[in-house]
Amino acid sequence: MVLRHTGHASPALSARLVDGHAQGGGVLDRLTRLASRLLNVPVAVVSLLGDDRQVFLSTAGEPSALAYSPCRHVVETDGPLIIGDIRADGRVRDRAELTALGVAAYAGFPLRSPRGETLGSFCVVDVEPREWTAEQLSTLDDLAAAAESELAARLAETEIRTRAARAQAQLDTAKAVTVNGIEARFRSMFESSPIGVALVGLDGSFLRVNAAIATITGYSLDELLAGNFQSLTHPADLEASLDMVTRMVAGEAHTMRLHKRYMRRDGTPVWCMVSVVLLRDDENRPLHFLMQMVDIDVERRSQDQAEALAARETYRLRTTISIQREVAAAASDLNEALRLIAERTLTAIPADGAAVGLIDGPVLRAAAKAGSLANREMFEVPTGSSMSGLAVRTRTTLRCDDTADDPRIEPTMCEALGIRSLIIAPLLVDGEPVGVLTVSSGRAGAFDEADEQQLTLLADALSGALRHAEEAEHRARLLRQANDAVAALQDSEARFRSAFDNSPLGMALTSLRPDNLGIVLQANAAMAAITGFPIADLVGESVHKFHHPYDHVETDGHLAALCAGDVDTAIVSKRYRHADGHLVWVQIHGAVVRDENGKPHYLVTQVQDVTARREIDEQLRQRAQLLDLTQDAVILRDLGGRVLYWNPAAERVYGWPADLVIGHDLDNLLGTEFIGDDRRSVTDALLSDGLWAGEIDHLRADGRHVRVLSRKAVQCDSEGNPFAILSINTDVTASREAEQARDAAIADLNVRNRELEEANQLKQDLIGMLGHEIGNPLCSILGYTETIADTWDVLPAERQRAMLNAIDRNAQLLNGIVREVLAMVTLDAGKLTASPETIAVRPHLEAVVASADPGVRALDRFGSSSRVQARIDCPETLTASVQPGHLDQMLTNLISNAAKYGGGATALTASVTPTEIRVVVRDEGPGVPAELQPNLFTRFARAECTARTVKGTGLGLYIVRELARANHGDLHYEPAPGGGSMFVITLPRAD
The missing domain is CATH 3.30.450.20 (PAS domain)
Incomplete structure (x- = not known):
């Protein structure tokens, strides 16, 4: 990382770069060429400044026209200098000279040493004034940072060479001193040298090493003396080292210098600059090697990182430009451009799938897909409540590392598409969002910040291509027109x-x-x-x-x-x-x-x-003025539908003044809808017959509908060519509304008539039923009472009780008939209401079974009274939501029904299901005949086989079902397993 702070380079530091080994070439030349190409400028320069001179380390183009003052300004202010027009900028002292040399625009960023000293500038020059964009300046700043890294590496190499030369001089001096016999002084210099020094045998073993080598490698002096340089050398550099030794022993070289990697004791590699001298005896026979080792790991890694950064940025820029050019070449076809964007994005970013979504009202709809998303059915994403919508609203690129726990993501959709991580970048055209570019992966954490920046760069670059595609499509539409x-x-x-x-x-x-x-x-x-x-x-x-x-x-x-x-x-x-x-x-x-x-x-x-047509139009207008007094709307329009004439009656009918209507499309203005016809048939009639008449629905200016009777006629010129259509429209809205009211009244009358017929039929059915069902009990009561009145005193007590019991039984039968008829009338009148309560079911079952209500003790089909004690199966805690009195009446009617037709109820069971309560009344009789089952719960329903032997109204089951429905339940019949009937009441649970 290059440190940045205000400071000026020392003359010595600048001199080492200007005069030393590090002039021009390599990475700097690639960077200046890349700057010239990406920013489309003729000149790009790496400029270093000393106290009194300016030197160009690397150039692209001809920098001779670049004067001294702009770069000096960058160094002195230690900040960027951006000039769109040299002639109008007062910060440059020699504007006239620069203008004469052809310099019109300048942009430069400072170059600093690792210690923060300002060395010079990385700058570009144009011969025409220009507005530097933010993207161009960002690119230039990135290239300047890469150049700083290269300068830092070169400074480090220069420093290493200086230190190595100094160490070499020290060794030469030490050798001379040794020759003169001052071994102690050589040993002191050898052991205290900050540079690693060693004597190495011809077989590679260490004969003598100093503490600096131990510090560099992490081994102790004893461990080093017990080994050799081959064991310390990185396997990738061993062959080159051995080749160097062989060449020196063979006399091909006396000294060698190279960069190589040693392996530290902890297993990590360290880069060193190694200088080796082969020492020989007086007869020129090889004795041993003198090796100097300097740790350059930090400098080398800094250089590698700078080169990797420059290479990555270069690749990103080149890839983006390549994709932009390819998409721009296909921009005449918007769909093809979108397809290319999706496919080529996958070549720039390591993703599984890519998609382009375009804004369509309140949603983002997939317009192109590639990779793993190519054949997947994409969902419409709402712009207001999604991560894509957030990217659109904030105009920023968003990254999700794991869709499983990101609240901005719809997890169901991502799971269906197999997406675990994604990046979404907005597509902007003229600053306004038009959609998003999305890349996705099936694994979590697949993308990093560099991928996010790359997608942002791609989206920004491709937005221009989209704008070009839309413009091309617009031009194509104009061309077709x-x-x-x-x-x-x-x-x-x-x-x-x-x-x-x-x-x-x-x-x-x-x-x-x-x-x-x-x-x-x-x-x-x-x-x-x-x-x-x-x-x-x-x-x-x-x-x-x-x-x-x-x-x-x-x-x-x-x-x-x-x-x-x-x-x-x-x-x-x-x-x-x-x-x-x-x-x-x-x-x-x-x-x-x-x-x-x-x-x-x-x-x-x-x-x-159009002279003749204008004359005809004028004549038509003159003729149409004669129609101003008519009460019908008179409208004249040309064959294209535009209104030519609109009389005052049309203003009254439609509410539009003539000056606003003339020239407008008639059908669009009035929302024309033909009644009983379509537009094509009307057009065909006008073309074939020249006339058409029918009804049309129109919209007035106030939004109300108006129905008109329209008569249309084609107007032709003197040569018989049609040129206009005349319409005379009569407002029939009021008459049609009256007709609709009449039809509605007739329909309502028909409904009332049907209801009266049904009521009359019910009356007849009810009278017939009552005449049949009440006659016999009433006659029996009258007969018994007459006998009792005449012979009471002479009747035995047993006979008196039997006759009274018969009167009571028939009276109870009549009372039951009356109750059922009253219940039916209440149901038919719609007056039955229920107030459900939470009640325990079992007490009601027990109470009805134990009830002395004579209604339960009915005559069976054989004419004998029967009462069977029904078994009760119901949990003590079972509750239902029902009006208590209604439940008692339903159970009483069902038990009475079982007594009449099934020999009495044998079991009352209640159970709970996930949705409802089931109360079942079971008997072991013959069951309900198949022909009666479809109408079992209708009024007056009776089986023919029992109608004459069992007394009843045929209303009991009808009443039970309606009571159950009033309590939000129901009643149905099921054949009992093994024979008999089961009538099932379903009621809501009281949970």
Whole structure:
């Protein structure tokens, strides 16, 4: 990491870079070339400044025009200097000199040493004034940082060389002293040297080592003396080291210097600069090696990191530019551009899948997919409550390292798509979000900050391509809308000339060049016929020649607007002055043709003589004025649907004033809806018959609907060609509403009639039932009471009790019939209501079974009274939500029903299910006949086989079911296993 603080380089430090080994070449040249290419400038320079001179360590382009003062300003202020126009910037002292040398724009960032001293500048120069963008300045700052890292590495190497030279001098001195016999002084220098020094035998063993080597390698002196240099050398560098030894022993070299890696005692590698001298005896025979070792691990790693950073940034920039160019090349097809963005993103970022989502109202919809997402069905993502929507709203790139625990993510969707981590970058066009670019991976933590920055860079670069694609699509739409003459001109000159010359419309090419604006370049025969001038008299002349003099100012204004590029097409109505002097009205369609630079070249115009049509229109308006007094809406529109005439009655009917309606599309304005017909059939009728009549729904200006009876007729000119449609519309809204009210009243009357018929039928059924069911008990009561009144005193006591019991039984039967009839009437009147309560079920079952209510003791089908003690099976804690009295009445009716038809209830059971309570009344009788089951719960339902033997109204089960439904439950029948019947009441749980 390069330290940054204010400070100026010492002359010695600058001199080592300027005069030393580290001039130019390598990484610095690559960086200046990359700066020139990425920022599109002719000159990029690494400039170092001493006290009195400026030296270019690396250049791209010709830097001779770069004066001294801008770089000096960067060094003195220790900050960037950004100048869009040298001539207008007061910070530069020699502006005139720079301008004379061709320097117009300058951008430079300071270069600092690892200690924070300012050495010089990394700068770019342009020969034209320009506005430096934030992206360009960010790129230049990144390149300057890479250059600082390279300078730091070079300074470290220079320092190492200096230290090595100093150590070599010390060793030479030590050798001389040893030769003179002063061994003690050599030993002191050897052992106290800050540089690692060792005597190494020809076999690689250490003969003598100093403490510096022990410090560098982490081994003790004894461990080093017991080993050799081969065991300390990194395996990747061993072959080169042995080759060096072999060459020196063979006499091919006396000294060697190289960078190599040693392995520390803890197993980590350390980079060292090693200098080796082979010592020989007086007969030139090899004795041993003198080795010097300097630890350069920090400097080497700094250099490697700088080169890796520069390489990574270079790759990112090159990849982004490559993708941008490829997408831009396909920008004429928006779908193809989106597909390329998704696919090529996967080549720049190590992801499984990529997708482009575009904003479509409140959602983001996938427009292109690639990789693992290519064949997956993508979900629509809401922009208001999703991570993608957050990226759109904040216009920032967002990263999710694990979708399983990120609250911004919809986990269900990510799980369905197999996504565990993702990055989302917004796509901005002119600063406004249009969508997102997303990359995803199936594993958590797949992306880092560099990937996030890369995707941001890609999204920013590709947003421009998207804008270009949208503009290209817009231009394509405009091109499709151009007239046939312009399309023919672009297709081929020959086809255009044929269409131009033979067109029944007048056609002309008019210059839009400033030097001959408004000059006719070409005209066809139809144009000559309209103006009355021969083609030769038109070509080369101004359009003023045949335009009406009163329109010249307006004509010049139109031409100036077209020449300025404000508009590309125009439709106008104008007056021409014919060669013989009479007035000609024309409608002109014009389209601008541009040159290869996009500047307006000439105007292609189609001219149609509409003099006769204008006369006809005027006549129609005059005729239509006669219709102003009619009460019907009279509307005249052309064949394109635009309103030509709108009478006062139309204003009253529709609420729109005529001055707002004229020229507007009639059907769009009124929301036309044909009643009983469609638009195509109406059009066919007008084309075939010239007439149509029918009803139409329209919308008034206040939004209310109005129904009109419309009569339409096609209007033709003198040659029989249709040119307009006349509509006479009568407001029939009130009459149609009256008809609808009448129909509604008739329908309501029919409903009431059906209800009366049903009530009458019910009355007849009820009278018939009562006449049958009440007659027998009543006759029995009357007979017994008459007998008792006449013979009471002579009747035995047993006979008296039997007759009284018979009267009581028949009275109870009549009372039950009355209760059931009253319950039925309450149900049919809709007056039955329930107030459910939480109650224990078992006490009610026990109470009904033990009840002395005579209704339970009914006559069975054989005419005998029966009462069977029913078994109760119900948990003590079982509760239900029901009105207590209703539950008692339902149970009483079902037990009575079992007594009549099944020999008595044999079991009452209650149980709970996950959703409801089931109360079952079971008997062991013959069961319900199959033919009766569909109508079992309707009023007066009786089985034919028991109707004559069992007394009843046929209302009991109907009443039980309606009571159950009033309490939000129900009643149904089930055949009992082994024979008999089960009537099941279902009720809500009281949970």
